[in-house]
Amino acid sequence: MEIPPRPTLFDFHGVPMTRYFTDNWENVQKFKARPDDIVLASYPKAGNTWVSYILDLLYCRQTLPEQQDSVPLFQRVPFLELYVPGFLNGVDGANQLTGFPRIIKTHLPVQFLPQSFWEQNAKIVYVARNAKDSVVSYFHFDRMNKVQPEPGDWSSFLRRFTEGEMVFGSWYEHVTGWWEKKQTRSNILYLFYEDLSEDFDRELNRLCSFLGVSPSADSKKHVTEKVLFNNMKQNKMVNGSTNEAFDFNVSAFIRKGNVGDWKNHFTVKQDEEFNEDYKRKMKNTDLHFRTIL
Numbered sequence: 473m474e475i476p477p478r479p480t481l482f483d484f485h486g487v488p489m490t491r492y493f494t495d496n497w498e499n500v501q502k503f504k505a506r507p508d509d510i511v512l513a514s515y516p517k518a519g520n521t522w523v524s525y526i527l528d529l530l531y532c533r534q535t536l537p538e539q540q541d542s543v544p545l546f547q548r549v550p551f552l553e554l555y556v557p558g559f560l561n562g563v564d565g566a567n568q569l570t571g572f573p574r575i576i577k578t579h580l581p582v583q584f585l586p587q588s589f590w591e592q593n594a595k596i597v598y599v600a601r602n603a604k605d606s607v608v609s610y611f612h613f614d615r616m617n618k619v620q621p622e623p624g625d626w627s628s629f630l631r632r633f634t635e636g637e638m639v640f641g642s643w644y645e646h647v648t649g650w651w652e653k654k655q656t657r658s659n660i661l662y663l664f665y666e667d668l669s670e671d672f673d674r675e676l677n678r679l680c681s682f683l684g685v686s687p688s689a690d691s692k693k694h695v696t697e698k699v700l701f702n703n704m705k706q707n708k709m710v711n712g713s714t715n716e717a718f719d720f721n722v723s724a725f726i727r728k729g730n731v732g733d734w735k736n737h738f739t740v741k742q743d744e745e746f747n748e749d750y751k752r753k754m755k756n757t758d759l760h761f762r763t764i765l
């Protein structure tokens with residue numbers, strides 16, 4: 473695939489986006505959900521790949537085991553709004569899935585999720601990650617991903633993150649928007665990256681009970697091993713190595729996988745300013761994140 477120049481951000485119904493996530497908008501909005509679909513939603517860099525692989529192993533390993541070693545995860549779990557002409561079309565990808573249930577990835581803010589998912593009461597797993605590790609991970613991702621806007625240097629990236637000038641908009645609005653929705657809908661499970669890192673077994677059990685599945689102890693062991701950070705990093709079907717837009721000379725896709733990597737990036741001054749601003753932006757929510765374990 474010939475990689476075009478990096479895209480630019482523009483305002484899309486109040487949210488900064490690039491054309492790769494808006495060019496197929498009508499089809500995204502018209503998407504026909506099924507009651508048994510599972511949506512995996514998150515702001516970018518919250519651990520979506522991690523949880524999508526867990527879901528894939530919980531379900532599709534049973535129905536399509538041969539795909540595990542031959543079909544990249546991004547095809548097994550299509551990214552609904554992603555549209556790179558001639559290369560990737562998330563809507564078509566989802567419609568062509570043969571496994572059951574369909575697991576569908578999205579980074580859409582809550583107000584943009586296609587209506588049909590609400591009408592069908594599909595199960596939605598939302599994964600959230602603390603802002604500081606999210607911005608660090610996003611910075612390295614935008615450096616290596618040639619279909620994202622130019623990241624610029626770290627300090628300008630951090631400033632734009634606090635201003636919400638990122639693809640998929642403001643982290644603050646994204647995590648709180650989905651959190652508010654969760655208060656009124658029982659079909660949403662809200663997971664935290666930090667909780668998964670702290671106690672994977674506990675979170676896997678929470679996930680399974682939300683989904684209404686009871687895997688055997690052996691299956692759980694298998695999932696737990698497959699999704700270990702180092703195993704995912706080595707696994708060509710999940711580590712992004714099949715994605716031509718990624719430049720692995722710049723950074724890895726499955727990069728560090730830590731809680732607290734922000735400490736290696738934020739200066740003391742940046743941290744103080746960020747905390748002040750964070751308090752202001754998050755003062756009206758009871759949503760709390762841990763930035764260290």
Ligand code: A3P
Binds near residue numbers: 605
């Ligand atoms: P880092 O850049 O901090 O390492 P997403 O999949 O939503 O793009 O999120 C990417 C982040 O999740 C990256 O964070 C990546 O390393 C981390 N990640 C991916 N797989 C993981 C795993 N198995 N365990 C812990 N973190 C993982």
